[in-house]
Amino acid sequence: MSYTKYSFSTKKPSPLVHSAVIISYALGVLLYATSTVEGIPYPIIFQTATILLLAVGTYLLFRFVFKKFTYEISENSERTLDLVITETVGKKQTVVARMALARISRAEIIDSKAFKVELATRKKERLLLFRYDNRLVAPRVCLVEFPDENSIVVFHDDQAMAQLLRDNIGGKEFAAYEG
Numbered sequence: 762m763s764y765t766k767y768s769f770s771t772k773k774p775s776p777l778v779h780s781a782v783i784i785s786y787a788l789g790v791l792l793y794a795t796s797t798v799e800g801i802p803y804p805i806i807f808q809t810a811t812i813l814l815l816a817v818g819t820y821l822l823f824r825f826v827f828k829k830f831t832y833e834i835s836e837n838s839e840r841t842l843d844l845v846i847t848e849t850v851g852k853k854q855t856v857v858a859r860m861a862l863a864r865i866s867r868a869e870i871i872d873s874k875a876f877k878v879e880l881a882t883r884k885k886e887r888l889l890l891f892r893y894d895n896r897l898v899a900p901r902v903c904l905v906e907f908p909d910e911n912s913i914v915v916f917h918d919d920q921a922m923a924q925l926l927r928d929n930i931g932g933k934e935f936a937a938y939e940g
Contacts, residue, residue: 768833769919771895778825778897785818821897827851828895832916834862834925842929844905846893846916857893858914860907867906868926870918876902887911 789811796807831847844865846858871879880890889912894902901918905926 767922767925768831769917769922770831771829771917774825774895775897778821781897782818782821782826785814785821789814789818823850825895825897830857830893830895830916832893832919832922834922834929844926846914848893858891860905860914862926862929864907864909865905865926865930866908868903868923868930870901870903870920870923872901873899876904876915879904888913890915892916 792807792814793811795801796804796811801807827850829849831849833845833847834842835845837843842862844858844860844862845856848855848857880888891912891914893914893916896917899918902915903918903923903926905914905916906912907914
């Protein structure tokens with residue numbers, strides 16, 4: 762029997778993302794309108810820039826606005842704890858990651874500058890980075906490290922989730938969440 766011990770879902774994206782999408786679409790329309798003006802040399806340049814801006818706006822819309830992540834610590838069929846990350850786009854839900862807590866070597870919340878420094882110092886390693894966060898600019902992130910696969914998972918900085926991960930590193934008994 763599988764049941765959830767703790768769950769956390771991401772909130773709505775920041776207004777910065779909405780502004781970037783609106784500006785991208787508005788500039789695309791403006792550039793296309795400019796390309797239709799009589800006497801403009803090389804309208805193909807404006808039309809190509811329009812396509813690029815609309816593509817960037819659509820990417821931002823689907824990556825940061827429509828996508829939502831749910832992080833949960835749940836018990837699996839072997840009665841061990843897993844960190845399960847589910848991605849929701851519209852009505853479609855997909856489990857994108859399932860990680861055994863026994864394999865985690867480190868879980869901590871760090872600010873974005875420390876995260877960039879960490880990636881720069883480990884640049885020579887063959888490091889796999891998985892980012893499950895729907896924020897364009899994240900001031901802090903939760904970093905979870907798996908030494909077996911030499912991989913790092915980064916997601917939204919929920920303090921209670923990070924504490925539960927730290928308390929249960931290495932397959933210890935589940936520490937009760939009081940929050």
